[in-house]
Amino acid sequence: MPGSHLRRTGTWANHLNTRSTFSSSLHINVSQRRWASRASTAEDDSKISIGPRKVREGEEDEKDSGIVYYGPISSTVKKVKLLSLSTCCLSVSLGPVITFMTSPDMNVILKGAVASSVIFLSATTTAALHWFVSPYIHKLKWKPGSDSFEVEMMSWLATYIPRTIKFSDIRPPETNRPFVTFKANGNFYFVDTEHCHNKALLARLTPKKATHDSAFKNL
The missing domain is CATH 1.20.5 (Single alpha-helices involved in coiled-coils or other helix-helix interfaces)
Structure with missing residues (x-):
């Protein structure tokens, strides 16, 4: 036992x-x-990709209703803009300090000129980048039958700004500026036509000059 x-x-x-x-x-x-x-997930978020980001299951389904267009390089534009802003801030804050500390024998006036040149170059590059990508539409919401639509643009601080535009305010851009699709209320906008699959909406966003001229003459 x-x-x-x-x-x-x-x-x-x-x-x-x-x-x-x-x-x-x-x-x-x-x-x-x-x-x-x-x-x-963290690796996917850190990659610079071309094309709209995939929405995870059950995430912002209700908020994204009515979205008919995503900017294909929206995430890339934001990351490049953040990088440019970071570089500009570092140049403005640390540029003069580094210039005055690295060359003690240099003339003070020459040091000031070098520091000012660094700040001016960095600020000019950041401003040029913002001017170049400011017409880019990152997201467009529209419901068929509506006479207006909502777009998300990017500010110079790389934050998204919503704007509501009426189709009646759309005009041909009439400018040599690159990457511009239409003009509305004094602002330029750009839509990647190859990634806008709603042809009816695309036709209303890309007006022809002759059409507006004829409409103006008939008034």
Whole structure:
């Protein structure tokens, strides 16, 4: 009887050890899967990609209703703009300090000229980038039958600004500025026609000069 009791006790202990090992392995596997999923998500967010970002399941489904166009390089434009702003801030804040500390024997007037040149070059580059990408439409919302639509533009601080535009305010751009599709209320806008799949909307966003001239003569 004592031997039988010991055998049963040993069997039960082995069973408990097996279950404990299995539970530990299962917990480790689940933790590894969660970590891999988070790492994959972080990696996808940090990549510079061309094309609209995929909306995760159950995320902003109601908010995104009515969106008919995404800017294909919207995330890239924002990242480049943030990089340019960061470089400009560093140049303005650290440029004069580095200039005056690295060359102690240089004339003070010459140091000021060098520091001013660095700040001016950085600010000019940032301003030129903003001028170049300011017409870019990052997101467009429109409901068929509506006489207006909403767009998301980017400010010089790389923040999104919503604007409501009426179709009646759209005019041909009549400018040599690159990447401009139409003009409305004194502002230029750009839509990538290859990624705008709603042809009816695209036709209303790309008016022809002859059409507006004829309409103006008939008034």
